[in-house]
Amino acid sequence: MRLHSNLESVDEQETATFAKWILDIGDGIIDDENDGYATIQVPAHQLITQYDDPISAIVKSTFPDLDQHHNNPEFFKSKAILASTNETVEQINHYVLSFIPGDHMEYLSSYSVDKSETNEDLYFQSITTEFLNSLNTSGLPTHSIKLKIGSPIMLLRNLDQNQGLCNGTRLVVTKMAKHVIAAEIISGKNIGLAVYIPRMSMSPSQSPWPFKLLRRQFPIMLSHAMTINKSQGQSLSMVGLYLPKPIRYPIVRPPAIIQFRAAFHNDKTFIEIPPFYHEQWAPNYPQEVRFKYNGATYPIRVQQHRGRYFFADELADVRADLKIYESIIINLFA
Structure with missing residues (x-):
């Protein structure tokens, strides 16, 4: 009993130390006085230092025994890998999907282009389907979405607040059809609720292109991995952080x-x-x-x-x- 008590005390101390470290980073006091940027030294015991393939290493660390638990919604409920860019997130999600047994189903989008906001008619004559397929921006689902039964996904649009289907809600896929996806909610206030997700037409709120793109697709993305920004508001107990390149985030202190x-x-x-x-x-x-x-x-x-x-x-x-x-x-x- 005494040993058990000591172990609990050690765990509490480690948790308190980690919590203070995280808060100090958020408050901008983790390093000496700085100009809004600081170098964060990650404790050695939190790093994966021995690996051949970095993506394989972070996946095995965050999702241990994935092949045995891929059909268990509880397994994905509180786990995720965070990365700094959508491109890196997509790489990780495709890697994890390849390890889940079973055939995948691919959903492709369709398009329409609103030319009313520009008079560059010659520009539109050169737009090809391949070009439209390649366009990606924040908040817009990709042209191709590949899913398997049991895949964790995240909503990119508000569908029904009463059912808990909001932007950022995580679910697991339970059934796939041509025009609808059945899923079970694993985050928020309606955990366990079975829902259906339809296709819908979406456009970015701030278009980076000289035209308005309307993409008809399921408003979802795979969420084995997600961007750091998308993780805000999520309840996660196991997080892997994958940063293939150095990142710089300004330290700011906005009003709470x-x-x-x-x-x-x-x-x-x-x-x-x-x-x-x-x-x-x-x-x-x-x-x-x-x-x-x-x-x-x-x-x-x-x-x-x-x-x-x-x-x-x-x-x-x-x-x-x-x-x-x-x-x-x-x-x-x-």
């Missing part, structure tokens, strides 16, 4: 809570951030904040337009789904 009164109207699709928070956050605005209402949390993107910052279209979706039209106090957490 944004609170202000805003009037929702039927014709309002976004809300501008009050000037006070421009001074507090500039130039390093968070990419996403969380809106709390009646005990539920919804992710809301922050967008910039002509030097002004707004809470983006997800806020309008939440307003419509929750039928909020009156003037209320909004709490948004960075």
